[in-house]
Amino acid sequence: MEALPARARICVTGAALVALLCLLPLPAPDDPAWWWQAAALLALLYAAGEWLVRSARPGAANPSGTLYPVLLAGAFLLPPHAAALVALPAALLAPVEQPPLLPRRIWRAAQLVLAVRAAAETHTAAGGREAVAGCEVPAALAAAGAAVVAFSLVLTLLDCLVLALTSGSPLRRAGRTGGDAWWRLLLSSLAPLTVHGLAGLMMALLWRSPYGPVAALLVLLPMGVSWWAFAQYHRERAAHQATIRALVQAVDIKDGYTRGHSERVGQAAMMIARELGMDDERVEVLRFAGILHDVGKLGVPTRLLTKDGPLTPEERRIIELHPEYGHEMVRGIAFLGEARAAVLHHHERLDGTGYPYGLAGSQIPESARVVAVADAFDAMTSTRSYSRARPVPVALKELQRCAGAHFDPRMVAALVRVIGRVGWHPAVTADQSPARVPPPAAPAADRSGARR
């Protein structure tokens, strides 16, 4: 427990003590044998499910959330203290990823015990137990809804509390974790928990029916399939994004000096978009626009990109085709949206002297104006074969000088503002990996270099 601040330790200990109190039985349980049997079965189910989920997808965020239907079914079926007990074995036994191990384990168990107890108490107070026993669905739904809100409230508040205590920020801002107020966390957790609550209610209803626990278990199957499909979805999405970025690195194979350029332009475009107050989806699209803006260089003969010395007008014309090549390549990718226009128009200038179409002013799509500023900024602040890197303030001055003629002053102002506030810390810098790619015409034995 050495790594924890003292007040966090007090908090964990306090929560554990309250949780222990929660496990004490109330007087006068009327059919204890049935309850203990059901509680033991549910606890076993919860522990087995937990183990299955963790071993199927290690490192996933909040893996225990998958099995909340079991906990909630317990809260709807059992007396509060027995319901709270269901969460205990798995929460204490399941592995913890990060140190300090023991406090985390205790905290997790205490948090779940408290939340389940709160849900079960709310459910009982709302008359849910009679509704479940009598198969009155509307009344049971209402009680389950109240229980889900209580469950979610306790979980969220305890999360915020421990985050605030361990990070050492003042308690008045306790709810703010990564910029999210506690009520926003609560709202975002309510939607999935409602579905979990419905599944838990179905389990409870079927558990008490003549068909028994066997039928109740079947409810978990569709939930498990959804969980598995969502996991698959996240995996495929990550693979897709990795593929796009890696294909962009194929430009680097051809065009050695732009190492990391695409990623950095993506980052700068994202910063500008966020500063302009665009919504998250658009910010993401603009990041892709930045990453992909030079993908058309794949279509330019390698000889021209790697040529030392000045280009002839003919060669320059060929290189200036790359926005059109790039657009031709990405226009079939539907999810890129306005990023496709940015790829085509990122070399247009506000006064109409750019290429490929010589658009002026507001004719240039907004996304292209963002990427143009980000592109120019990174070109100036990284070392290239023909010029040394300039310091960030000098580059920003230069951008401001060209604003209005080449660049949209709004975008330049946004970049200046955001860099003045948070600075410029590119994830990949040009100087990071001095290893140059072997020339593309090198024999095949050098392919390990091409792989980088």
Add this chain to the structure above:
Amino acid sequence: MIPRPPLHTAVHGAAAAVAGGCLGSTLWHGLESRGAALAFGILVAVGELTRRGRTPVRQAAPLAAAGSLAYGLLGEIGGRPTTHGAAQVVTVVLAASLLGSVPHVGRGHGPTLDHLARRVLTVGFVAVCFQPPRNRGTFDDWGGPAYALLLLLLLSLTMLCDAVLAAALAHSRHGWPFGPVLRDELRAVPGIGAAVIATGAVMALAVAVVGLWALPVFSVPLLLAQLAHRRVAAVRATYRQTIASLARATEIAGYTPAGHARRVAALSQAVGRDLGLTEPELTVLEYAALMHDIGQLSLVDPVPAGATAGLPRTEQRRIALLGGAVVRQTGVDPRVARIVEQQADPHREQLLAARIVRAVNAYEEKSREGGPGGPLTALEELRLGTAGEYAPEVVESLARVLSRNPEVMREQRG
């Protein structure tokens, strides 16, 4: 090889006969338990409405499937036994399915005849297995859990039959080999198929316990599963789009003629299916075929017309290895990179997918050069080259595929 009359016509005929018989019987006897019939009809129709036509996925309307199976297995409503027979089940499900697909038909992508035939036959199977014995009181002295397990067993059996039926239809319609298609169908059963089975059984049981309230409540987890399933399909489609678009870099750079990668991918997939590859293998094959020329990007100057099949062996191998390096970097399945790397190897050392891509690529290039008689001369040249470069079984399969789809040949030429 193709039975006459084709199997799918026979299946459609059988489904139509079943549907007609059930409709007649229902009209004659009238609807019983009307409330339940209406509720399940609405459920199936709503389930059909949630179908999306654009991305073809297995179990495109899982809620409709689960709802119709549950109606077939319905024995009690809130504790009172039902009286409807198997014929009414089929009639209600069919009517609701047709009703639910009206908006889709209006938009031009309704359910195909195959889907409707499968729905009618599977629901008919469930209802005939379950309703008559129950109405005779066969299951009356079964305990609750045993009854639940019986429903589960019956539904699993139905799903297996449905998979066999789907594979047989695909086999008869497209001439794809039966075994691998059946394997693909069965592979889908543990995923969304299991969710449909479980929901169908649970709905039937829950309606027996709490009445028709159970239908909306118990639909939620399945709708969630459908949503997740659809998002996976959508992100896979996007992934495919991205690979296909970026693979066109070689065409834009002038290394290969326009449409070459797409044509090689389409023809490779047809050959792969003919040779019995399963769906995951076909995806790998498609990606590899799309990107097989990507190594040329690293060349300083384009190969004339992108015809790599005529280059010296060492040069071919160099391009293949460079391409493999690029593909490996993109983070797609490592098998794709291996296939691209093996492009210039003799066929005995290649994976099957690599053999397919190599032969199809050579065919595509040679038939393009050959003018009007190109495709036939190209096949002949490949047959002569089978000693070392092109695998004989792949070339034969290619010939089969081309003779089956003359339009592929015409497109190749155009």
